[in-house]
Amino acid sequence: MLITNKISETAFAQTNPAAHQGGGLPGRHAKLWSSLTEVAKLLGIPAFVKEGDTQFQHVQYKAGQRIYTIGQPFDTLYVVYSGFLKSVMIDDAGHEQVVAFPMKGDLLGVDAIHDGIHQTEAVALSACEVILIPFKTLTMLGRTQPDLEIALYGVMGRELAREQSLISALGSLGAEARVARFLAFMSSRFEEMGYSGKQFNLRMTREEIGNYLGLTLETISRTLSAFATAGLISVELRNVILHDVAALRSLRRLPARTRRKVPAVAANEEVRVAA
Structure with missing residues (x-):
């Protein structure tokens, strides 16, 4: 069964928190949607992903805007389509700790899958564009395409390995x-x-x-x-x-x-x- 995630721009702006935080929908000449195949290619997933009518929304952000915030309920993963961001943690005293600098092809929001709440926040360092991947849509696609689900686990592992390789260097x-x-x-x-x-x-x-x-x-x-x-x-x-x-x-x-x-x-x- 194929699932479509394409909804009207008006409804999206009214219902999706990221649209409010991001300052609105993409401009008239920006890319509005990406297919599953396009998203898979951006993530570096092999070409065995089956194409269908599933479409994923693009949203643009200006430098300084937040894609999601700490404590925000989790329902969406984000793929960087263009631009540069930083991912940060903030302690009780309000001190910011940068934990990553996401860029094109990176997957954001994985840290919130465990308990359903974002533990970090992503901030645009430049004008950027991200693709919204509703997690429910992703899990339903995984049931019909097991290879896709396995490949996504590989992407998540890749992101973790990148972070760990640099973190390990800090102490040594x-x-x-x-x-x-x-x-x-x-x-x-x-x-x-x-x-x-x-x-x-x-x-x-x-x-x-x-x-x-x-x-x-x-x-x-x-x-x-x-x-x-x-x-x-x-x-x-x-x-x-x-x-x-x-x-x-x-x-x-x-x-x-x-x-x-x-x-x-x-x-x-x-x-x-x-x-």
């Missing part, structure tokens, strides 16, 4: 190695999306990178300057160029002579690096 590597691995990780992600892995814009601030890596803003700024001095990268406004990705992947610590050449971080230094 020093500041320079953490920043180097982060840049190498971003390089790999851009290549996966079909873009250059050596020159890109990062939409997060240096402070957000530091929060994610467990480092201060000053440490991030000084480390990037040291990498530039060592000839590993170039940074201009929001644009970063990686001159030696292999070296960044294996770097443990810069030579002391390189660190001595790095000037002190200015108080008014630009706090954004780009991608």
